[in-house]
Amino acid sequence: xxxxxxxxxxxxxxxxxxxxxxxxxxxxxxxxxxxxxxxxxxxxxxxxxxxxxxxxxxxxxxxxxxxxxxxxxxxxxxxxxxxxxxxxxxxxxxxxxxxxxxxxxxxxxxxxxxxxxxxxxxxxxxxxxxxxxxxxxxxxxxxxxxxxxxxxxxxxxxxxxxxxxxxxxxxxxxxxxxxxxxxxxxxxxxxxxxxxxxxxxxxxxxxxxxxxxxxxxxxxxxxxxxxxxxxxxxxxxxxxxxxxxxxxxxxxxxxxxxxxxxxxxxxxxxxxxxxxxxxxxxxxxxxxxxxxxxxxxxxxxxxxxxxxxxxxxxxx
Numbered sequence: 001x002x003x004x005x006x007x008x009x010x011x012x013x014x015x016x017x018x019x020x021x022x023x024x025x026x027x028x029x030x031x032x033x034x035x036x037x038x039x040x041x042x043x044x045x046x047x048x049x050x051x052x053x054x055x056x057x058x059x060x061x062x063x064x065x066x067x068x069x070x071x072x073x074x075x076x077x078x079x080x081x082x083x084x085x086x087x088x089x090x091x092x093x094x095x096x097x098x099x100x101x102x103x104x105x106x107x108x109x110x111x112x113x114x115x116x117x118x119x120x121x122x123x124x125x126x127x128x129x130x131x132x133x134x135x136x137x138x139x140x141x142x143x144x145x146x147x148x149x150x151x152x153x154x155x156x157x158x159x160x161x162x163x164x165x166x167x168x169x170x171x172x173x174x175x176x177x178x179x180x181x182x183x184x185x186x187x188x189x190x191x192x193x194x195x196x197x198x199x200x201x202x203x204x205x206x207x208x209x210x211x212x213x214x215x216x217x218x219x220x221x222x223x224x225x226x227x228x229x230x231x232x233x234x235x236x237x238x239x240x241x242x243x244x245x246x247x248x249x250x251x252x253x254x255x256x257x258x259x260x261x262x263x264x265x266x267x268x269x270x271x272x273x274x275x276x277x278x279x280x281x282x283x284x285x286x287x288x289x290x291x292x293x294x295x296x297x298x299x300x301x302x303x304x305x306x307x308x309x310x311x312x313x314x315x316x
Contacts, residue, residue, distance in 0.1 A: 003029040004054050004289065005037045005094050012041060012050065015093055019082050019100060021045045036213060037096070040103065047103040049079065052096040054289075056213060061097055063138040064212050065089045067131070067189055068101070074130035076123065077208045079104060104208035106200035114247040117231050119206040120199060121248035124191075124227060125255030127209065128220045131189035140192055140216035142276060144177050150279050157286040162303065169275050169306065176268045182219075184261040190223035191215055195230045221262045224252060225269035228314075229277070229305055238304030240314060249316055258316065267313035274309050278302035 013024045022044025030038040030049075037052035053061060065081045069089070072080040079101030081089040091098045109116050139145075151170050155163050176182055191198075193214040200208040232245035252258075258266075281299035288296055 003037050003039075005052050005096055007037070007039055007050065007052070007094060011093055012039070015050070015091060015098070015100065016041070016043050018084050018091070020085065021048070021082070021100075041100065048082065048100050049103050050093070050098060050100050051213075052093055052098045053213070054096070056097070058090060058097045060138065060141075061090050061099070063136050064215055065099055066136055067134055067215055068212050070134045071127060071130055074133075076127045076130050077104065077206070078127075078212065079208070079210050101210075104200050104210060106202040106205075106207035108197045108199065109201045110196050112196060112231055112244065114244055115204045116201060116206075117244045117248040118251035119201070119204065120194070120227060120231055121224075121251035122255055123206050123209065124194065124224060125252045127191070128188055128223070129256055134189050138216050140190065140214075140218040140222075142192065142214055142280065143216070143218060144173060147173065147276065147279055150283055154279065154282040154286060158282065165303070165306070166275075166279070169271060169310070173268075173272050173275060176265070176272070181261045181265055184259070185219035185221050185265065186259060186262070187217060187219050189215060190218045190220060192218060192223060192226060194223070194227050219262075219269070220256075221258070221265060221269045222272060224249075225266065225273040226276075229270060229273045229302075229309075233305060235301070238301060238308055240308060240312065242314075245314065263316050266316055267309065270314055271306060271309045274302050274306035278306055 009024060009027055012027050016022065016024055024043050026042035028040045030040060036054050039050040041048040041050050068078050069081055071078045082100045083089045089099065091100065147170060151166050155166065191209060191212060193211060194209060198209065198211045199206065228245055228248060232241045232248055233239065234241055278299055281297050281302060284296045285299050
């Protein structure tokens with residue numbers, strides 16, 4: 001989350017009136033993240049999060065917002081978009097498409113233990129199963145097609161060894177995506193960005209998944225791999241944490257056992273998840289956009305993760 005577009009208190013008050021949420025008591029920009037403008041809204045009816053979408057279009061956004069509402073109705077703890085009296089959940093603020101969702105309780109666990117990883121694995125599987133009945137469809141916009149388009153853009157900015165790894169891994173992922181085993185992977189709506197800072201806990205109780213604005217239809221295994229690449233990695237070294245990964249995988253499979261195709265392709269999807277975030281961090285690092293509180297992430301972390309996934313495949 002970050003602030004690219006400044007929202008004034010009069011603009012926030014006008015939005016709250018449209019949504020019948022009462023008077024504005026406080027408005028505060030949220031630091032962190034790199035995609036959208038986000039504010040905490042405190043008003044007479046409670047605390048909410050206002051998001052202004054900087055890259056996603058009004059045509060793309062209904063998928064994300066209705067997915068969150070579908071999951072909330074299915075018992076998954078996610079932000080529930082607020083509608084105006086006409087039932088509209090996509091709004092406009094400062095000329096940008098916007099949404100207001102309830103603020104979930106809890107805080108992010110940035111140093112997770114095994115119990116936290118198990119809770120994420122369990123709820124991720126429940127989220128995948130709950131998403132089966134969702135009728136809207138949108139591809140993962142940061143999937144293979146985006147990787148193929150973006151790697152040539154970042155290659156001029158990296159060293160020769162990094163460029164070689166990017167080219168080789170991209171070729172490998174294109175090969176995997178063309179395989180029959182990949183086509184057999186179970187699919188549905190995925191979060192695709194479920195890092196430690198996108199999950200809330202109250203103690204060891206998981207109280208919410210949020211920031212669904214990279215969601216799309218993709219393989220559930222890819223979504224699980226993205227989680228493993230953050231929750232079960234040592235941030236200082238990029239090294240795999242086998243104990244935490246075992247807890248996450250066991251908890252996920254207790255809700256939805258992996259298929260034979262998924263077990264076979266887990267190493268490839270772990271590499272895919274590392275590649276995706278290495279590419280996006282390179283892009284944000286070398287081709288940044290202005291923002292009032294923008295802090296781009298160091299891309300070398302996911303280079304280390306990818307090299308580790310290539311050198312030492314994780315199997316289940």
